[in-house]
Amino acid sequence: MPLSANELAERIWDGIRPVDEGKTFALVPIPDRDELKRSNVASIDLRLGRWFRTMQHTRLSFVEIGKNKGDKVNDGALTKEHYARFNDYFVLHPGQFVIGTTLEWMRFPYDLAGYVTGKSSLGRRGLIIETAAGIHPGFTGCLTLELANVGAAPIRLNPGVKICQVFIHHVSGGTGMAQTQFVGYRKPGLGKISEDKELAALGKTFFDA
């Protein structure tokens, strides 16, 4: 069950209370908690950050998503970085895919997790946001957003725009930080694909020649 607006406003760190490693739920910049209470919604709107990454089409024949062991390829080799200032924009053309970040840096306590979804008003204009939607307890950093334009018209993405929303849930018995590779990033990144021993076994020859 997601937290209500009142519960969210209560849990979101106000920037003044002492920080408790396991309990503090922080979003920075801090959202307007009074507005959140008034809105009575069960989610928090998140804004679009200023850094983007697109695939380097000119240098890629394909993207490997399975064989990852010993993968040393960094983001820079596969993608191109972009930056747009607050009063500027990034145009996402039909069929184009870009990764961005939330402007907000989040720090999840051990007893909360989140689900990110798009905003219906943006979706109706062709903007699809976030397919890997889960945020684990202890997550910290800016959330990488996968943005795709499935509409017919180019979409202007203004840094700072309310781009998605996050629903917050209690984690029953949550006591610690999830072991994740994504700790404290402010820029969008591809991340490494976790090692999959079963996939590696499936990829080997079964019958000897």
Next chain:
Amino acid sequence: MSSAPLEKEFCIQKLNAVLALINKLLESEFPHPDTKAALDTLQTVFSTELNRLTSLSDKLSLDTTLGYCLDANVRIVKLQLFLGMLIRSSNLRNAFEMFFPIKILARQMLTPDHAKLILSSEWHFSPFTYPVSPEELPGFIFIGFPASESQNALLIPLAAHELGHVIWRRKGRGVKADFDPAIRDCILDLYRNNWTRIKTDCFDGREIDKSKLETDLFTIGTWGQSATLAQRQLEEIFCDFIGVFIFGPSFLHAFRYLVAPSLGKSRSVKYPSLRARAKYMKFAAEHYGIPTSDNFVDGFQEQLTRLPKRSTAIVEMADSATEQLYPKLIELVDKHHGEAKPYTTYMTEVKNTRVSLENLIPAANTDSIAVIVNAGWEIRLALEKWDLSLREKDKQKIEVEKMRILNDLLLKSFEVYEFRKRLKRHAT
């Protein structure tokens, strides 16, 4: 009557090449509008130069035409350097989040001037500024961080030093003009008080009347060199004091990180020796009530100054003047820091911000970049105590990862500072 020389044709071609380059650069993505504004200005400058040259009459004398060509060449040579800085300022390797806080600081320090800022990276290992922008780019300040450090948020305090140069040399209201008479008088006193040595080392023992020190062209040329060196040294110390005044201990840490023990075996005599400079910074910090580490000065090595006898005497007189005059720079900082607030105004906020950063939360509420960067330095200096329970087990890699996370936290804190300032300015 003379026909147009080949030099004119070549100059027109070179100007067209520069304009083509500027047009190409104008097609770039600009992280900040000031870079584009500078390129627009340079485009106008070179277009005017080109029009001037193309409209020259072929009837002009060869000398006159070559004079115009020389002017064009000089402008190309001078401004090419700035074009390089402009293009590097839009390189994604830079931490663009540092731009806004430095520009705010520049506006505060240089009020009422509305400075435009070019924050760039340089391929020499020293923060770099053009204290006086070229006449073609009035009001622009160029600051470059070493390319390998251009993402390092912990070095932001060094920008205050670079802005200090602009204050020192500002036309009309600069510190330099105020302080020059004191430097001159001090140098003259030093020459009079060390006359025997000066005569031997600088004038080969020739009988020169000490009373004509201020009128004899030969002696003026000698003590004038000492005065110029002392001016340069005191300018550097003034800029350091500005850095300490605004950024407190973080300025000392950033300076130490970048420079200690030294960046070369020989000393540039336009600067005080590094040890002396460190001593002066410590003095300023203590004056402002800012704690410093006991071994701060010891981290800097003495540098060699191998010079001929005459030059040694000239430098030593300059060093002595600097040593005598540096405490007076505190008054000048008090008078010339503009609307920039001292670090001590905010220093009580550092602890809370450090706790926030240690818990992986960017600074959310502070109105001071100095608070953010000082909190960052406190974590950096006790990095081994910062427990992040990372998946990585290799100690070396953990340190690198911690630094990456700290840097991202600081840069995000700067961005939040910008976000809040923008909302506050345009609050409805």
